[in-house]
Amino acid sequence: MSDRSYLEEISIRNLGIIDSSSLELSKGLNVLTGETGAGKTMVLTALSLLLGSKSDSALVRHGCERLVASATFSIPASLNTIIEERGGFIEEGSLVLSRTVNSDGKSKAAASGTTVTASALAEITEPLIVIHGQSANTQIVKSSKQRELLDLFAGPSLSEKLNQYLLVYAEYNQVKAKLKSLLVHSSERDSQIASLEALTQQWSALKPVRDEFAAIEEEIRRLASVEDLRIAAAGAFAALGDEDAGALTVLGTVRKFLEGAKGKDAALDEIASSVAESFFLADDAHGTLASYLASLEADPKRLDFLNERKAAITAFIKKWGSTGSVDEELAAIAIRVKNAKETIADLSGGQERITAMEEELKVLKTKLLASAKALNAERVQAAEKLGTLVTKEISALSMPHTIFHADVISVDFDGPLKESDFTPTGCDEISMSIQGHRDAPKVALGKGASGGEMSRIMLALEVVIAASAPVGTYIFDEVDAGVGGKAAIEVGRRLHALSQHAQVIVVTHLPQVAAWADRHFVVAKDSDGQIVASGVTELDDQGRVGEIARMLAGLDESLSAQEHASELLALRNQ
Structure with missing residues (x-):
């Protein structure tokens, strides 16, 4: 895991019901628990x-001017170039991000102290973090999301083959658009050329x-x-x-009088x-006016020429x-004149130009088909491995x-293909499905799985994909929804x-999942009837027993619940 980034710390102030909290996270499994409404989701927010x-200004804690959130990521040297190319700045192996939101809705973001846009933060x-939220189970039923996974x-x-396909796809569409333009305008070609x-x-x-026009x-x-200029300059020259x-x-005269008393009063x-x-400024102006008057003379021919030139340009x-x-x-x-020669050449070529472009398009179509086939073969191979x-x-x-x-699901590459068969992602659709047992029919995700089963399938996908797409931090927001009993232990x-x-960060309500944590944080809420404040605290071993007992029985002081909690915690060491 040394070659992966991880989230070292996140600090929150004035966000929702959270007054001020700071989480120092570790590499392994970090778990957040707490009563419903305590503010666990605010940490993910x-x-x-x-x-x-x-x-959203509604996120700012009531009565406060702004919320502030900041995070520190530990970045391995292998990621430095990638992060810096995207606008981040690594200092001593760390990347610090911050975001403020004012109560009037204005927002400001910064990366290592440099102001950036929210899209730049994204x-x-x-490359650092993936959030699997509660909406992920609804997203995965979409074919586009399945292809992305x-x-x-x-x-x-596959990424290399997709990039090759995209290059040919872009060139093909460019030539196709140019050919279409030639065909559309062929009837008015002569008038355009003229x-x-x-x-x-x-x-x-x-x-x-x-x-030139402004100068004229x-x-x-x-x-x-x-x-008029001569009268004005001559009058000023005389007055001076x-x-x-x-x-x-x-x-x-004034100067002589004052020089007579020089040094007697500051x-x-x-x-x-x-x-x-x-006096000196006036003297300089007097000399300049003399030169101006000497150069000022009428030039009727020049004036006529300029008026004619202005009329011609107009x-x-x-x-x-x-x-x-x-x-x-x-x-x-x-600019139009500069491009006119090439445009005239395109138009003057007539049918010969169109024929040549049609041949070029056929060659590109063959290359595009070959790239699409190669991309399809790569996906078929990956899909079989992913399923296993x-x-x-x-x-x-x-x-x-x-x-x-x-x-x-791909098109028939040996049959006639439509233009619409080629898309920016290739000619393939991805369909993910499950069988309840070997002889059962395939059922599409979302139709053949319960909420708990969908959560486990999504977790399984994340675990498998993590091996080939090494993101540093995975965050799961109640991935265990709809799961309980033995299945919950296996999720943990x-x-x-x-x-x-x-690094894994999990928000959970299940004690069977919380028991597997390397670091366990509890989000607690206090209320005095007027002010609600929520804070995040890391639990020690005894605190974990009490919190898991509360999650099991609703009573953190129940002896039987504490015994059960200790049994769950012991699972991690088996």
Whole structure:
């Protein structure tokens, strides 16, 4: 288990009825028990938030501003690259995740101190943890979920074949869409070619430059207002430089007066400095105005040229553009012109182009069929192996005569195939079923199994799949629902066996399951009539006897229940 990640600690504050709790978990089997309504599910809710689930302000404890959940995962070196590629940051072998939800519904997530989105949390934790909730038994009856489980069990070999199939599938659909477009537009091909050729010819003749239109408008405004600009600049030049009353003359006089008292008063020196700075700025402006006046001259020919150029660009945009700004439309048309040559080639090819593409599509169809067959063969082999292993597991879970089947239902690859037969997951449907005994008919999951049997079948699948898809942490939320007696003991035994290879966290009401725990936590609720607070406590050996006795008889002080509890706890050491 050293090459697998595991959840070291989870801390919760202000979530539901939980005030503040912290669980320090270990690698083996961790069990959470407690009275109904004590808040066991809130622990899993906190984990779900940390795995990127949707936030809800109703989860925030009444009277509090926000809830906070955090978790620390121990990450082996073999997973560092995978986690960091997904946006996580490993520090000293640990990954720290946190999630806050405010009472107004706003949520914030972080991975190792860096703010991330909730979807990023989901991606980061995908290789680390699997939650088998109470809804899993309803999900497994769906064919898509059954295919997902089979593919997961089949491992890298099938994953490689599926990726190969997807590459060909994507290329096939791309060529098919392109061919369809050619066929649809073949009737209007000539007009499209003529339009594109006219566009490229007019573009070449106009030769527009990026952001040219805005520059033309700016220069037209300047040339059209030369006389107004001359009057304004000349007036300002005179006002600054007049020898008798110009601003420079006045500022110079003020400056001389102030310099006469320099060094006698700091406040006056500061004023003198400001006046001197104003004098120099005014002097610089005077010189710049002189240069501006020298360069300012009317250019009627240039103005006529610019107006003609503006009109030509405006007419071009009116014909070929849309409603955006002129420079934006020119940029968009530039892209169309750039692609026009290839588009014209596609359209000009006519029937020859269509025929060539049809031949290309046939070749791809052959490759797609071969990839689908290879994928199907891999699934058939994996399904047979999965059926054998799960049957063995459910036999150990007090279902000795039940046979589990995973059948791959595929199309007739030797017969005519429809386009709809090829999907992003191949040409296969998966059907999982059980037989009550060897001569009994196959019955689909969900129709031939009780709730307790479905829970055990799902557990058996998780145990088998765990061997080929090594996730670090498995969480089971009341996987023992509908199970009791000897079957419950076997469920506990299988969970304990699974915990030898991966960390297992179980929420349970059954003492027969809790007895197998390596670490046992109890979720307890206190109420003073106004405030309800729930906390999580790890039990010592004596505490475990009392809690299991309570689960057995409802009385933790019952001597007979305690004796029975001790017997159950002894099973783990046999």
